[in-house]
Amino acid sequence: MSLPTARLGTTDLEITRVGFGAWAIGGGSWVFGWGSQDDKDSVDAIRHAVDHGINWIDTAAVYGLGHSEEVVGQAIKDVPGRPYIFTKCGMLWDSAWNVKRIARPDTIPRELEASLQRLGVERIDLYQVHWPPEDGTPVEEYWPTMVQLRQEGRVRAVGLSNHSVSLLEKAEKVGHVDSLQPPLSMINRTQADAIAWCARNGTGVIVYSPMHSGLLTGTFSRERVESLPQDDWRRRSPDFTTNLDRNLALADALRPIASRHGVTQAAVAVAWTLAWPGVTGAIVGARNPGQVDGWLPAASLRLTQDDLDEIAAAIERTGAGEGPVRPLSV
Numbered sequence: 630m631s632l633p634t635a636r637l638g639t640t641d642l643e644i645t646r647v648g649f650g651a652w653a654i655g656g657g658s659w660v661f662g663w664g665s666q667d668d669k670d671s672v673d674a675i676r677h678a679v680d681h682g683i684n685w686i687d688t689a690a691v692y693g694l695g696h697s698e699e700v701v702g703q704a705i706k707d708v709p710g711r712p713y714i715f716t717k718c719g720m721l722w723d724s725a726w727n728v729k730r731i732a733r734p735d736t737i738p739r740e741l742e743a744s745l746q747r748l749g750v751e752r753i754d755l756y757q758v759h760w761p762p763e764d765g766t767p768v769e770e771y772w773p774t775m776v777q778l779r780q781e782g783r784v785r786a787v788g789l790s791n792h793s794v795s796l797l798e799k800a801e802k803v804g805h806v807d808s809l810q811p812p813l814s815m816i817n818r819t820q821a822d823a824i825a826w827c828a829r830n831g832t833g834v835i836v837y838s839p840m841h842s843g844l845l846t847g848t849f850s851r852e853r854v855e856s857l858p859q860d861d862w863r864r865r866s867p868d869f870t871t872n873l874d875r876n877l878a879l880a881d882a883l884r885p886i887a888s889r890h891g892v893t894q895a896a897v898a899v900a901w902t903l904a905w906p907g908v909t910g911a912i913v914g915a916r917n918p919g920q921v922d923g924w925l926p927a928a929s930l931r932l933t934q935d936d937l938d939e940i941a942a943a944i945e946r947t948g949a950g951e952g953p954v955r956p957l958s959v
Contacts, residue, residue: 631682632645632646632647632681632682632683632684632928632929633645633646633928633929634646634684635909635910636833636909637755637786637807637808637833637835637909637910638786638807638808638827638831638832638833638909639805639807639831639833640755640785640786640807640808640833641785642685642713642754642755642785642786642833643684644684644685644713644835644909644910645682645683645684645685645910645928646903646909646910646911646927646928646929647683647899647903647910647911647912647913647924647925647927647928648683648684648685648686648687648715648835648910648911648912648913649674649675649678649679649683649685649686649687649712649912649913649914649915649921650686650687650688650837650912650913650914650915651671651675651686651687651688651689651692651697651698651700651701651914652688652689652692652697652914653666653914653915653916654666654668654671654674654675654692654693654697654700654701654914654916655692655693655694655696655697655700656693656696657858657860657861665858665860666916668700668703670916670917671700671704671916672700672703672704673917673918674915674916674917674918674920674921675700675701675704675705676704676708677918677921677922678915678921678925679705679708679712681921681925682928683712683921683925683928684712684713685712685713685714685715685754685910686701686705686712686713686714686715687715687716687810687835687837687912688701688714688715688716688717688748689716689717689720689759690716690717690718690720690740690743690744690747691717691720691721691722691728691759694722694726694728695743695747698716698744698747698748699747699748701714701748702747702748702749702750705748705749705750706749711750713754713755714748714750714753714754714755715753715754715755715756715757715835716744716748716753716755716756716757717756717757717758717759717790717810718732718736718737718740718741718744718756718757718758718759719731719732719737719740719758719759719760719762719771720759720760721736721740729763730759730760730761730762730763730764731762731763731764731766732758732759732761732762732766732771733762733766733770733771733774734770734771734773734774737758737771737774737775737778738774738778741753741756741778741783741784752782752783752784752785753783753784753785754784754785754786755784755785755786755787755788755807755808756775756778756779756784756786756787756788757787757788757789757790757808757810758771758772758775758788758789758790758792759790759791760790760791760792761791761792761793761796767799768792768796768799768800768803769799769800769803772789772799772800772803772804773803773804775787775804776803776804779804779807786807786808787804787806787807788806788807788808788809788810788832788833789806789808789809789810790809790810790811790837791810791811791812792809792823793823794822794823794826797809797823797826797827797830797832798826801830801832805831805832806827806830806832807832807833808827808832808833808834808835808909809823809824809827809832809833809834809835810834810835810836810837810912811823811824811834811836811837812836812837812838813836813837813838813839813902813905813908813911814838814839814840814841814845814898814902814950815841815845815879815898815901815940815944815949815950816841816844816845816868816876816879816949816950817838817841817950817951817952818950818951818952818953818954819951819952820952821952821953821957824836824905824906824907824908824957825906825907825957827907828906828907833909833910834907834908834909834910835908835909835910835911835912836902836905836908836910836911836912837911837912838912839898839899839901839902839911839912839913840895840898840899840913840914840924841868841876841898842863842866842868842869843863844868844869844876844877844880845876845879845880845883845894845895845898846880846893846894846895846898846923847880847881847883847884847887847893847894847895848895849877849880850877851873851874851877854869854870854873857869872949875947875948875949876947876949876950878946878947878949879943879944879947879949879950880894880898882939882940882943882946882947883897883898883940883943885939886932886936886939886940889936890926890930892926892927892930893923893924893926895923895924895927896923896924896925896926896927896930897927897930897932897936897940898927899911899913899924899927899930900927900930900931900932901932901937901940901956903927903930904931904932904937904956905956905957906956906957906958911927913927937955937956938955940954940955941954941955
């Protein structure tokens with residue numbers, strides 16, 4: 630199955646407009662876990678996505694404290710023409726599972742080797758620093774290491790995740806930033822300035838949480854939130870508690886748009902992020918093949934101006950989230 634692709638910044642990576650996000654398949658029992666997850670379901674979901682044309686998978690070393698990468702490695706083993714593998718460094722954990730944001734010239738190469746082993750691949754296609762280090766290590770110290778890894782061919786491209794415009798500018802002076810991974814959804818619209826910076830500087834953008842961790846799929850309710858496992862991080866999030874009613878109202882407003890296009894609300898939510906100038910692709914998670922089928926049409930869906938106007942009006946009416954209510958021109 631062939632899906633539309635776009636070039637990731639100035640790299641040679643031509644990626645489908647949606648990619649498989651492997652955060653949730655890391656399972657529970659860690660601070661940002663999604664509750665228990667069957668590995669067979671995860672492998673089936675990844676292979677289902679790849680069989681239907683998705684050509685990249687985004688994961689991170691910290692997801693499930695290494696487990697997500699292991700599951701991805703299992704899923705892509707012996708797959709002809711394997712998909713691109715994107716992963717991240719910069720979040721380390723100890724024997725007590727305490728996670729810290731650390732990125733230094735001495736830690737990044739070690740993390741890369743561990744990820745390569747867990748994934749079972751010889752090279753990472755896109756290697757990203759997950760978050761700015763919490764100890765204040767400046768980007769001018771850790772970004773040269775990423776650039777060197779690219780120059781040595783140990784990774785094909787390097788990027789930053791959850792980094793501000795000021796940090797992007799500092800990194801760009803050291804070496805080109807191939808991509809940025811910021812959050813973007815109809816609820817979280819706070820990274821418009823970073824997306825615009827990327828569009829002006831030849832940096833690709835792959836956004837995460839376009840369905841806002843499931844809230845915009847049309848399948849959530851207050852009862853479902855209350856039934857989430859105790860080790861699901863969403864139980865502690867204001868968007869699933871304090872702000873839940875307005876977020877569910879926004880999700881409900883997507884029903885008529887989805888009906889007009891013959892797709893799910895999830896697909897509309899993802900397509901909305903792809904309508905932003907500068908956005909190359911969107912990372913979409915799935916815990917089973919059926920969830921993949923729900924958002925896969927977003928890879929080809931183009932929302933009309935009327936659709937975007939209707940969504941903007943719904944955002945304003947419900948008061949959900951913050952930031953620009955429609956995609957901004959660069």
